[in-house]
Amino acid sequence: MLRGGRHHRATRKDSVTIREAHTAPLCVGCHLSTSEGYAAMGRRALSLGATTFAFFTRNPRGGNAKALDADDVLALRALLYDNGFGKLVAHAPYTMNLCSAKPETVDFARRAMAGDLERMESLPGNYYNFHPGSHVKQGADRGIELICAGLDEALEQGQSTTVLLETMAGKGSEVGRTFEELARIIDGVHHDELLGVCLDTCHVWDGGYDVAGDLEGVLAEFDRVIGLDRLKALHLNDSKNPCGAHKDRHEKLGQGHIGLAAFERIVNDARLRDLPMILETPNELEGYRNEIALLRSFAGEGPDCG
Ligand code: FE
Ligand code: FE
Ligand code: ZN
Secondary structure, eight states: OOOTTOOHHHHHHHHHHHHHHHHSOOOEEEBOOOTTOHHHHHHHHHHTTOSOOBOBSSOSSSOOOOOOOHHHHHHHHHHHHHTTOOOOEEEOOTTOOTTOSSHHHHHHHHHHHHHHHHHHTTSTTOEEEEOOEEOTTSOHHHHHHHHHHHHHHHOOTTOSOEEEEEOOOOOTTEEOSSHHHHHHHHHHOTTGGGEEEEEEHHHHHHHTOOTTTOHHHHHHHHHHHTOGGGEEEEEEOEESSOTTOOOOOEEOTTSSSSOHHHHHHHHTOTTTTTSOEEEOOSOOHHHHHHHHHHHHHHTTOOTTOO
16 A cells, blocks of 8 residues: 555555554453552453453542552553553543533542543553443433533643543433444544543443444444544443343353354454453453453464463
8 A cells, every 4th residue: 555755665664564463462351450459450460361451540439549559550560561461441430420410520520530540641551441421311412511521621631541432331311322422522522632432342232233233334333423543442241131222231251142253253353353352241350361262262362372
């Protein structure tokens, strides 16, 4: 492929880069607990065969953030670098609702996000994923307006973290069930270059997008409405419910309504295979180890790869 302004050598180097990217191990992992510290979390990920992982930036159901231990964070950074980890996908607390009807809840959400993003700079260049919010009877328009205002306040030009809007199942008054709502949020934020999307397979399925029967159609729709360049990470979960149920109950891979074939297609899709993939299935560590190995086997990787 010819690209304007590039000399011959750069073009040859590009093609090598593309080939290497295509054979790189999957960047796959699961949600892990921070309770034993950051470096311990990295060691746990390694022991599971993971090359990325997710963690809560603070108490998911409360709101407090433990002070970071600088040495512990540096030890994790060294481990990630030494072992070729991909980008991590940190998760904001569930209590964070940027579009609540209660001003004090909105205020907490804005301060929590700004605080989390400041802390994330100690692990530079990773992702911070959050649930856009629930508009609680105010309507999606007002919800989107509040989410945009909150992001405008929390996002800081020059930050190294990309903030990801998670696709939602549409339970209750959740904003972000449709790609259109996510696109409206992105369009309404001043520093939209700091935003991306994390696609949760259980959530989009429950939201009515048939990722099992028509992955091609769902990706085409995502590309048309949001643009695939915004898709930065995946949450790989099966679902306990049929497509369109608006429930949000995760299931182990292959034991729900989405089914294993869909996950095999996802890890082999050239548009998806290089994205960080996070399991949030109802599993203990051993179950995660098995699912990580299963996904790697789908991608043609040996058990020791990654
Ligand atoms: Fe989530
Ligand atoms: Fe998720
Ligand atoms: Zn969920």
